Amino acid sequence: MIHLEHINxxxxxxxxxxxxxxAAFPxxxxxxGDKGLWSGKPRNWIHFGDDYQYLAFGDNGVGENRDLAGHQVGLAHFAFVTDDIKGTIxxxxxxxxxxAKDGMEDDYRENIYFVxxxxxxxEFVQYNTDIPSLRNRY
Known part of the structure; x- marks a missing residue:
């Protein structure tokens, strides 16, 4: 089995x-975390998460992220499953x-996007069923 451990x-x-x-993950x-050099530039970094998953953040980023409405190569979004989407919102x-934008209307899942x-x-998604064929309708 493979599962996602972290996003850097x-x-x-x-x-x-x-x-x-x-706010998203109380x-x-x-x-x-620690301090170090990354390609000759000082950078602080931390791991924020629980015992099984985390987000790694490194600071001193420069510039703007890709245009989310554009077609540039890069990260479009990443998603987390929640059992309380209203509480997360x-x-x-x-x-x-x-x-940032509403998700699709579906009887078996609710989703929402923030930036x-x-x-x-x-993206945050709440599934309202455990049946894979209903959760994963396209």
């Missing part, structure tokens, strides 16, 4: 970034983040 994102500011991800914590809204402080699009 370069960000402008770790604390600003944590505002978004702490049960996660900083697992560790409320926590992110309360932290000052607006919904974090660095321009990464993050």
């Amino acid at each position: 994102l370069i960000v402008r500011d770790i604390e600003e970034t944590l505002t978004f991800y702490r 049960h996660w914590e900083i697992r560790g 409320k926590r992110l809204n309360d932290a000052g983040f607006a919904i 974090d402080p660095n321009g990464y699009e993050v």
Whole structure:
């Protein structure tokens, strides 16, 4: 079996970034971090998550993320499954983040998209069934 352990994102500011991800994942914590050099540039980094999954953030990112409406090669979005999408939306809204776009209407799943402080699009999805053929309709 293979599963995703972590995503490594370069960000402008770790604390600003944590505002978004702490709201989305209130049960996660900083697992560790340090300072170092990356290609000759100083960088702070942390791992934010639980015992099984995490997001790695490295700071001192420069420039803007890709245009999410454009066709440039790069990350389009990544998604997390939640069992409480309304609570996730409320926590992110309360932290000052607006919904970027609505998901598709479907009887068996609900989804929503936010954009974090660095321009990464993050999808949250709640499945309303355990039946794979209904969860994965296209």
